[in-house]
Amino acid sequence: MEFSRQLLHRLQPTLVGQLALVRSFHATPVCQKVQAGRYRITTKRNKPLTYEMSNPPHQIAHRKSWNSWNTANILGGVRPAETTIEDLFIRKFMTGTWHNLFLSEVIIKRQHNIIRIAGLVKQAISARKMYFLIGFTEEILSCWLQCPVKLELQTVEDPKDAIFKYI
Amino acid sequence: MMSSLRSTTFRSCAQRSFQLYVNLVRQSSTESAKEIKIPRRIKRGPTDVLKALAATVTRDTTAPHYKYQDDPFLTPSSNVGKRTFAMAKESGKKAARWVQNQHPELFQHKVSFPFIENYTPITVYDENSAVDENTLKRVIYYAQVSDAIKVYELLEQKGINVSGSTKQSFLEMLCFFNCEDPLPEEFLEERWFHLSTKGREKLRKTWKDNSLAEKIFLSFEQKDSKAYSAIIQGMTRYCQAERAWKLYEECLEKNIILHTETYNSLIRVVHFLKEGFEHRWKLVQELLEEMAKKNIHPNVGTLNAVLEAVSTLPNQRQSKEYALRTLSEFKALNIQPTLASYYFLLITFCKQRGPISNILVEIMDTIQGQEFSVQDPKDTYFFVTAMDVCRNHLQDKDLAYRVDELLHTGNNYILIGDSYKESIYYRHFFVLMCTLESLDVFMDLYRKIVPHIYTPEPAVMEEVIKTIDMNGAMEYVPQIWSDMVVFDHVERENVVTTLLDSMARNKLPEESELISQFGNIAWDIWKRQEEDVEEDRYRQWRWTGQILGDMMTLLLRANQFKESCIILDKLNRSQQNIVGVPRVEVLQLFLDRCIQEKDVKAAIGCVQYSADAGFSDAEQMAQKLINNISLDEGILARLSNIIGKNLSKID
Numbered sequence: 001m002e003f004s005r006q007l008l009h010r011l012q013p014t015l016v017g018q019l020a021l022v023r024s025f026h027a028t029p030v031c032q033k034v035q036a037g038r039y040r041i042t043t044k045r046n047k048p049l050t051y052e053m054s055n056p057p058h059q060i061a062h063r064k065s066w067n068s069w070n071t072a073n074i075l076g077g078v079r080p081a082e083t084t085i086e087d088l089f090i091r092k093f094m095t096g097t098w099h100n101l102f103l104s105e106v107i108i109k110r111q112h113n114i115i116r117i118a119g120l121v122k123q124a125i126s127a128r129k130m131y132f133l134i135g136f137t138e139e140i141l142s143c144w145l146q147c148p149v150k151l152e153l154q155t156v157e158d159p160k161d162a163i164f165k166y167i
Numbered sequence: 168m169m170s171s172l173r174s175t176t177f178r179s180c181a182q183r184s185f186q187l188y189v190n191l192v193r194q195s196s197t198e199s200a201k202e203i204k205i206p207r208r209i210k211r212g213p214t215d216v217l218k219a220l221a222a223t224v225t226r227d228t229t230a231p232h233y234k235y236q237d238d239p240f241l242t243p244s245s246n247v248g249k250r251t252f253a254m255a256k257e258s259g260k261k262a263a264r265w266v267q268n269q270h271p272e273l274f275q276h277k278v279s280f281p282f283i284e285n286y287t288p289i290t291v292y293d294e295n296s297a298v299d300e301n302t303l304k305r306v307i308y309y310a311q312v313s314d315a316i317k318v319y320e321l322l323e324q325k326g327i328n329v330s331g332s333t334k335q336s337f338l339e340m341l342c343f344f345n346c347e348d349p350l351p352e353e354f355l356e357e358r359w360f361h362l363s364t365k366g367r368e369k370l371r372k373t374w375k376d377n378s379l380a381e382k383i384f385l386s387f388e389q390k391d392s393k394a395y396s397a398i399i400q401g402m403t404r405y406c407q408a409e410r411a412w413k414l415y416e417e418c419l420e421k422n423i424i425l426h427t428e429t430y431n432s433l434i435r436v437v438h439f440l441k442e443g444f445e446h447r448w449k450l451v452q453e454l455l456e457e458m459a460k461k462n463i464h465p466n467v468g469t470l471n472a473v474l475e476a477v478s479t480l481p482n483q484r485q486s487k488e489y490a491l492r493t494l495s496e497f498k499a500l501n502i503q504p505t506l507a508s509y510y511f512l513l514i515t516f517c518k519q520r521g522p523i524s525n526i527l528v529e530i531m532d533t534i535q536g537q538e539f540s541v542q543d544p545k546d547t548y549f550f551v552t553a554m555d556v557c558r559n560h561l562q563d564k565d566l567a568y569r570v571d572e573l574l575h576t577g578n579n580y581i582l583i584g585d586s587y588k589e590s591i592y593y594r595h596f597f598v599l600m601c602t603l604e605s606l607d608v609f610m611d612l613y614r615k616i617v618p619h620i621y622t623p624e625p626a627v628m629e630e631v632i633k634t635i636d637m638n639g640a641m642e643y644v645p646q647i648w649s650d651m652v653v654f655d656h657v658e659r660e661n662v663v664t665t666l667l668d669s670m671a672r673n674k675l676p677e678e679s680e681l682i683s684q685f686g687n688i689a690w691d692i693w694k695r696q697e698e699d700v701e702e703d704r705y706r707q708w709r710w711t712g713q714i715l716g717d718m719m720t721l722l723l724r725a726n727q728f729k730e731s732c733i734i735l736d737k738l739n740r741s742q743q744n745i746v747g748v749p750r751v752e753v754l755q756l757f758l759d760r761c762i763q764e765k766d767v768k769a770a771i772g773c774v775q776y777s778a779d780a781g782f783s784d785a786e787q788m789a790q791k792l793i794n795n796i797s798l799d800e801g802i803l804a805r806l807s808n809i810i811g812k813n814l815s816k817i818d
Contacts, residue, residue: 128255135257
C-alpha cells in the first residue's frame with residue numbers, strides 16, 4: 001500500500017502531463033458553425049444570388065476566384081494592411097459612385113503600380129454617361145491612390161443575367 | 168586480303184575525315200579571326216524593353232481603340248459615337264481634377280514612391296504664398312503660363328531680384344505661348360478631336376501688342392541675341408511680322424547675331440512683309456545671304472521655312488524651280504528633308520488647276536520604308552496631303568498602297584496628326600480604292616478598316632453603294648445596310664435613295680435568298696421612318712415617290728403584299744407631301760399582285776393613285792382589273808368615275 005502510494009507520488013507529474021494531452025470525451029455535438037460568405041435560405045426561395053455569392057468561401061480557387069488580386073500578403077509582400085484598407089475604400093467608392101449599377105463584386109487587381117478594377121455593370125445609364133463615370137473614377141482614384149487606375153467593365157443588358165440561382 | 172583492304176579503306180576514311188576536320192578547324196579559326204566582332208554595348212534606357220515589346224504589337228483592326236472599354240455596349244460605332252465617348256471620358260477626368268482642386272486639403276497625402284507630382288492638386292499662387300526664384304523656375308519648367316506671370320508679379324512686389332537667365336527663360340515662355348495658357352497636356356482627346364482651324368487662325372495677327380512679354384523684353388538693360396531671338400520668334404509665330412522685322416533691323420544695326428531659328432521664323436513670314444513674287448523671293452535670298460555672311464549654319468527648319476515661303480509664292484513655274492533648287496542646295500549641306508519638306512513640295516507641285524506632276528512617285532521612291540519622327544509641326548500634314556494627291560491629282564491606287572504602307576512602317580502612324588486628318592486620309596484612300604480597285608479587294612479592305620479604324624461618311628457610303636451597284640454584287644447589300652444602321656446613316660435621304668434604287672434595279676434570280684432579305688430591308692427603312700416618330704429626331708426626311716416605289720417593288724418581290732399595301736395607302740393618303748411619283752411599272756406590278764390576291768380594295772386604290780398621278784396607263788390598268796376580276800356594279804361605277812369614262816368588261 002505504502003509502496004503504491006509512493007509510486008503514484010513519483011509518477012504523478014508525468015501522469016498529470018499525460019492526462020493533459022489526452023482529449024476528453026464529449027457527448028455533446030461539436031459547434032463548428034461558420035457564417036461568413038454564406039447566405040440564408042429564404043422561406044419563399046426568392047433571394048437572388050450571383051455565381052460568386054452562391055459559392056461559399058471554401059470554394060475559392062476551386063469554383064470561384066478571389067476578389068482582390070495582389071501580392072501584399074505573400075512572403076516579402078509590401079503594404080499588406082494598406083492594400084486591404086485601400087481595397088475597402090475602392091469598393092465603397094465604386095458602389096457609391098456607380099450607384100445601383102454594379103451587379104457583381106468589385107474585383108481589384110494589382111500589377112506593379114497599376115490597379116485594375118473590374119466588374120459587371122448593368123446598362124441602366126447611357127454609354128456616354130458611363131464613359132463620364134469611367135473617366136471620373138479613374139482620375140480621382142488615381143489622384144487618391146497616386147498610381148494609374150484603370151476600369152475594365154463589362155455591361156449586362158438584363159440584370160437577371162447576372163443571377164445564378166434563387167435561394 | 169579482305170581485311171587488309173577494309174583496314175586501308177577504313178584508315179583512309181579516318182584519315183580523310185580527320186584531314187577534313189583539321190581543315191575545318193583551321194578554316195573556321197581563320198574565319199572567326201576575321202569575322203567575329205563583338206559589337207559595342209548599346210546603352211539601354213529604362214523603357215527600352217517596354218518599347219521593344221510594344222513594337223511587336225500592331226493595331227488590332229477587329230477591336231476598338233484601347234481608349235474605349237472592351238464591351239459591345241461601350242464600343243462606339245459611328246463617328247459621332249467615337250467622339251462623344253472619348254470626350255465624355257475626358258470630361259469625367261476634368262470633373263475629377265476639378266473636385267481635387269476644390270478640396271486641395273484632402274489630397275495632401277503622399278503614398279507614391281517616388282512621389283508623383285502630377286497626382287497632387289495644383290498650387291494656387293496669391294499674395295500670401297512664399298515665392299522665390301526657384302518657384303518661378305519650377306512653373307516655367309511645367310509651362311504654367313498664368314502661374315508664372317502671377318509668381319513674377321509677386322516677386323516684383325516683394326522686390327526680389329530675378330537672375331538674367333531665369334528672366335530670359337520666362338521671356339521665352341511668354342513669347343512661345345503668347346502670354347496664354349496652353350491646353351493641358353494630359354487632355355489628349357481634346358487635342359485629338361480638336362477641329363483643326365489652326366491653319367486659318369494662323370493667317371491673321373494674334374500677337375498681343377504691349378503684353379508682358381514686350382515689357383520683360385524692354386526691361387532687359389543689355390538686350391543680347393537671346394532676348395532678341397525670343398521676341399522676334401514670338402512675334403513671327405503669332406504673325407506680328409512688321410514689328411518683328413523692325414526688331415531684326417535693330418539687331419542688324421547693333422550687329423547682334425541671331426539664332427538660326429530666328430532666321431527660319433522670319434523666312435516663314437515673308438508673305439506678310441512683301442507683296443509680289445519677285446520681292447518675296449528676294450527677301451528670302453537676302454535673309455539666307457545674311458545667314459551665310461554671319462556664318463550661321465542653317466538647319467532642317469531653314470529648309471522647311473524656305474520651302475514654305477516658296478509654296479506661298481504665286482508664280483507656279485518659278486516656285487517649282489526654286490523649290491527644287493532649295494532642296495538640292497540643302498542636300499549639298501547634308502541636311503535631310505523631313506516629311507514637312509515633302510508636304511511643301513507636294514503643295515507646290517500638285518496644284519488643283521495646275522499640270523499633273525509625278526513628284527509624289529519620286530518622293531515615295533526616296534522615303535519608302537523609312538521611319539520618321541516629328542521634327543516639324545507640319546510633318547503631320549504629309550500623309551493626308553499625299554493621299555489627297557493620290558486620289559484627286561494622280562488617281563493612282565498603287566501609289567496609294569505605297570503611301571499607306573509608309574504610314575504603317577515603324578512608328579510612323581503617330582504622324583497622322585489628329586482625328587480630323589485621320590478621317591480625311593482614310594476617306595481619300597477609301598474612295599480611291601472604291602473607284603479603282605476590284606470590288607472583292609475593296610470589300611476586303613472595307614472589312615479590315617470599317618468600323619473601328621474608319622467610319623465612312625454618308626457621301627462615302629453612297630460611293631460604296633454605287634460601286635456595288637455597278638458591279639451588280641448584290642450579296643454585299645445586307646452587310647452595307649446593317650452598317651448603315653450602325654453608323655446612323657438611315658436618316659440620310661440620298662444614301663437610302665441610292666441603296667433602294669440599286670436594290671430595285673438589280674434583278675435577282677428567283678431562288679435567291681436575298682429577295683426576302685431585301686424585302687426586310689425595305690420594310691425596316693419604312694418602320695424606322697414611320698413608326699419611331701415619337702422618338703426625338705431632328706433630321707426627318709420627306710418621302711419621295713421614288714423611294715416608296717422602290718420599296719414597293721422590293722416588298723412585292725419578297726411576297727410581302729400586306730406591307731406593300733400599307734405603302735400604297737401612304738401614297739394615296741399624303742399625295743401632297745410626297746415629292747415625285749413612283750415608276751408606272753411598280754404600280755402595274757402591284758396591280759397584277761392585287762389581281763392574284765383578289766384584293767379589290769387595294770387594286771382600286773392603285774388605279775386611283777395612277778389616275779391622280781396622271782399616268783396615261785391608268786385606264787389600261789382599270790380595264791385589266793375589270794377583265795380579270797368580276798366586280799359588282801358599285802365598284803365598276805367607282806372605277807368609271809376614277810377614269811372618267813364608262814368601262815365594261817371586254818373579253
